Amino acid sequence: MKIINHIIFLILATTILYSAEYHVDKSNKNLVRFISETPIENFDGKTDKIDGYLVVVNQDNLSNSELYFETEVGTFDTGIGLRNRHMREDYLHTDKYPLSHFTGKITDSKQLSETEFDITAAGKLYLHGVTKDVKISGKIYKLKDGFKLKSDFTVKLPDYKIKVPKFMFVRISEEIKLQLDFNVKLAE
Amino acid sequence: MNKITIIIILLLSSTAMLSQTKWQRSEPIQEHVSIFRSIEALSLPTSETMQSGDIYFHISHKFLIPVSEGAEELFGFDGGINMRLALGYGITDDIFASLGRTNLDGNIDLQVRAKVFEGRVIDIPLGISINGALAYNSKVSIEPEDNSRLWQYYAQVIANTKIGKLGLGVVPSFLYNSNMYCSECQYTWTLGLYSQYFFNERWSIIAEANPTLNGWRQYYDTYSIGAEVETAGHFFKVFLSNNVYTNMSQFLGGARDAFDKGDIHIGFIITRVL
Numbered sequence: 309m310k311i312i313n314h315i316i317f318l319i320l321a322t323t324i325l326y327s328a329e330y331h332v333d334k335s336n337k338n339l340v341r342f343i344s345e346t347p348i349e350n351f352d353g354k355t356d357k358i359d360g361y362l363v364v365v366n367q368d369n370l371s372n373s374e375l376y377f378e379t380e381v382g383t384f385d386t387g388i389g390l391r392n393r394h395m396r397e398d399y400l401h402t403d404k405y406p407l408s409h410f411t412g413k414i415t416d417s418k419q420l421s422e423t424e425f426d427i428t429a430a431g432k433l434y435l436h437g438v439t440k441d442v443k444i445s446g447k448i449y450k451l452k453d454g455f456k457l458k459s460d461f462t463v464k465l466p467d468y469k470i471k472v473p474k475f476m477f478v479r480i481s482e483e484i485k486l487q488l489d490f491n492v493k494l495a496e
Numbered sequence: 497m498n499k500i501t502i503i504i505i506l507l508l509s510s511t512a513m514l515s516q517t518k519w520q521r522s523e524p525i526q527e528h529v530s531i532f533r534s535i536e537a538l539s540l541p542t543s544e545t546m547q548s549g550d551i552y553f554h555i556s557h558k559f560l561i562p563v564s565e566g567a568e569e570l571f572g573f574d575g576g577i578n579m580r581l582a583l584g585y586g587i588t589d590d591i592f593a594s595l596g597r598t599n600l601d602g603n604i605d606l607q608v609r610a611k612v613f614e615g616r617v618i619d620i621p622l623g624i625s626i627n628g629a630l631a632y633n634s635k636v637s638i639e640p641e642d643n644s645r646l647w648q649y650y651a652q653v654i655a656n657t658k659i660g661k662l663g664l665g666v667v668p669s670f671l672y673n674s675n676m677y678c679s680e681c682q683y684t685w686t687l688g689l690y691s692q693y694f695f696n697e698r699w700s701i702i703a704e705a706n707p708t709l710n711g712w713r714q715y716y717d718t719y720s721i722g723a724e725v726e727t728a729g730h731f732f733k734v735f736l737s738n739n740v741y742t743n744m745s746q747f748l749g750g751a752r753d754a755f756d757k758g759d760i761h762i763g764f765i766i767t768r769v770l
Contacts, residue, residue, distance in 0.1 A: 331519050357526070361519040376519070382528050389547025389586065390729055390769040396528055398697040406525045479728060495518055 330362045330454050330492035332377065338490035340379045344481045353384035353395065360409070362455065362492045370448060371417045375429050377490070378409035399470055399480075400436060408435040410444070423450040435468040446488070454493035461486055529614050529621045531656045532663050534731045534767065535584075535592070537690040538704045538720045539739065539747050540667050543623035543656040545611045546586030551770040552594065554582040558740045558763040562753065572762050580742035598743040602635025605743050609654075620657055627652040631745035633676060645676040648745040652688070663692040667706075671748040674712040682712035686748055692724070700724045702735070706748070714750035720763075733765040 332338065343352045360377030364370060382402035386392055396402045412431015419425050425448045433442045446459030462483050465472055472482050532542035535552070546552055561575030569575060582596030582605075590611040597604050607629035614623045631648045640646065649672040656665045667688030674682040690704040706718040722735025738755035740763075741747040753759030 329517060329519070334522060357523075359521055359523070361517050363517060374517075376517070378521075380526055383526055387549070388729065388769060389550050389589075390533075392547065393530065393533065394697075394728075397530055402528065403530075 328364045328367065329495040330364065331495045332359050332361070333454060333491040333493040334359075336491040336493075339487070340384075340490070341487040342384065343485040343487070344479075345485075346479060346481050349479045351386055351391070353386040353392075355379060355383040355385065357383040358488070358490050360492075361495070362457070369417045369419055370414055370425055370427060373414040374412075375414060375431065376409065376411050377488070378407050380406060381408050381435075382406055398473075399465075405435075405437050408433070410434075410442070412442075412444075415443075417448075425449075433463070435463065436470050438468040440467060451491070451493075454491060456491050457488065459486075459488045527616075529616060529623065531621050531623045531658045532665070532692065533694075533726060534724065534733075535609075536765070536767075537665055537692060537702050538722050538733060538735050538737070538763075538765070539718070539742075539744070540665065540688040540690055540704055540706065541609065541625070541627050541652065541654055542663075542665060543611060543614070543625040543654045545590055545592040545609055545625065546584065546769065548586045548588050550586040552582075552584030552586075552592075553768045553770070554580070554584070554594070554596065554765065555767075556580045556742045556763065556765040558737065558742055559761050560740055562759050562761055563736065564758050564760075578740050578742045596743065598741075598746070600741065600743070600746060601633040603631050603633050603743045603746060605629055605631040605745060607744070620659075623654075623656040625654045627654060629744065631743060636676075638677070640676045645673060645681070648673045648676070650745055650748060661694045663694065665690045665692075669706075669748055671711075671745060674749045678712065684711040684713060684748055684750075685709040698726055700726075702733070704737075706739075706750075708750055712749065714752050716751045716754050718747070718751045719755040722763075729769045731765070731767045735763050735765075736760045737763055 338356045338358050340358050341352055341354045357380040358377055363374040365372050381400050382396045410431055410433050412429045414427050415430045416428040417425050427448055428443060428445045430443045432439050444459050444461040449456040462485055465482050472480050532544050535542055535544045558578045559572035559575055561569045561572040563571045578600045580596050580598040582594050584592055584594030586592055592609045594607050609625050609627045611625045628651045633646045652667050652669040654667050669686045669688055671684040674684040686706050686708050688706045692700050692702045694700040701723050704720040708717055718739040720735050720737035722733055724731060724733045738753040738760050739747055739751040740761050
């Protein structure tokens with residue numbers, strides 16, 4: 309019986325001690341950027357409307373950490389108002405699907421230095437009403453009171469039932485590069 | 497149930513509780529109200545403005561020979577035109593300014609449009625803007641006695657809404673110095689009305705009327721019907737109208753031809769947003 313008590317104590321203590329919740333730090337500079345590259349025209353869209361959390365269960369190497377982040381896709385600014393409007397109304401249908409989000413876990417983590425980790429996260433990406441299993445890789449940097457997360461990955465628009473215009477000149481790439489760069493801080 | 501089972505259940509539930517996040521979305525999701533897509537219906541303005549920093553280019557033609565002249569005049573294309581060129585700029589997301597010039601009387605117009613409301617009222621989308629402008633007739637064939645009469649001024653309140661695929665607009669307008677050659681300075685009140693039916697994101701049809709409520713008017717009220725196609729940053733509009741004026745200070749004064757008698761003219765507008 310004593311051994312069981314010890315095990316329970318250790319598990320609980322480990323969970324409590326090592327599980328820490330971090331939320332997206334809105335006071336910091338956060339960025340979600342998409343890039344469309346075609347032979348005719350390259351353009352990008354940017355937003356700082358990212359929110360979500362990181363639950364770290366192992367502070368040493370971040371593996372098994374839970375990750376959730378969401379972006380308001382209607383807030384992407386491509387630099388031209390009419391193009392933003394086309395993106396919202398004709399392609400992303402943001403009135404129906406205002407958010408895109410990723411839910412997953414860090415499945416692989418490699419510590420490169422005291423503050424830098426290479427990570428891979430596996431989970432589900434929701435966009436335009438469609439959910440797909442994805443694996444994304446990126447870097448996590450330890451900060452004084454949280455972490456900085458950076459990731460580059462690609463999404464294929466047809467996978468998410470987003471039509472690519474086929475009239476006149478095709479100006480939007482089927483494959484969109486996504487860049488994330490945001491900060492999380494310890495939840496209060 | 498023995499003690500160990502209870503402890504395991506407690507342990508699992510406490511671990512599950514620990515994995516419940518405290519996170520909650522900190523800001524409400526931003527709503528985008530969408531009514532009209534172009535900043536003008538045919539000749540009348542919509543409540544839309546440009547985004548800050550956007551550049552807008554406009555070219556419009558109205559053919560002077562009526563369609564009724566037939567194939568011999570290529571339905572008006574063989575004749576003269578009234579033409580307006582304009583450049584606009586989004587000063588802020590809600591304030592838009594444009595400078596235009598029309599070949600008729602060398603009419604130069606400077607317009608400023610400000611969006612004062614965009615949102616939903618009882619779940620109905622509503623956009624309201626005000627448009628103020630001055631126009632100077634720089635190249636008249638006969639000078640008016642008083643040179644100050646070369647200046648015209650107008651103001652418009654633009655209210656837009658959308659029901660399903662049908663956009664609706666009301667534009668009460670006031671024009672000061674409607675006819676620079678009248679001995680007494682004239683004014684004109686009109687009530688612009690338009691509707692635009694959007695078949696899809698590309699194609700739509702538009703009907704527009706601008707009856708005069710009070711003050712000076714040429715012979716007839718203005719009526720126009722047309723179609724719009726939107727491709728990337730361009731709007732192409734082709735229409736038939738009994739009003740051949742391309743500048744607002746000339747357009748608001750009414751038409752010389754009667755729409756219901758078939759004295760209608762072809763016109764087109766091309767705009768580009770950069």
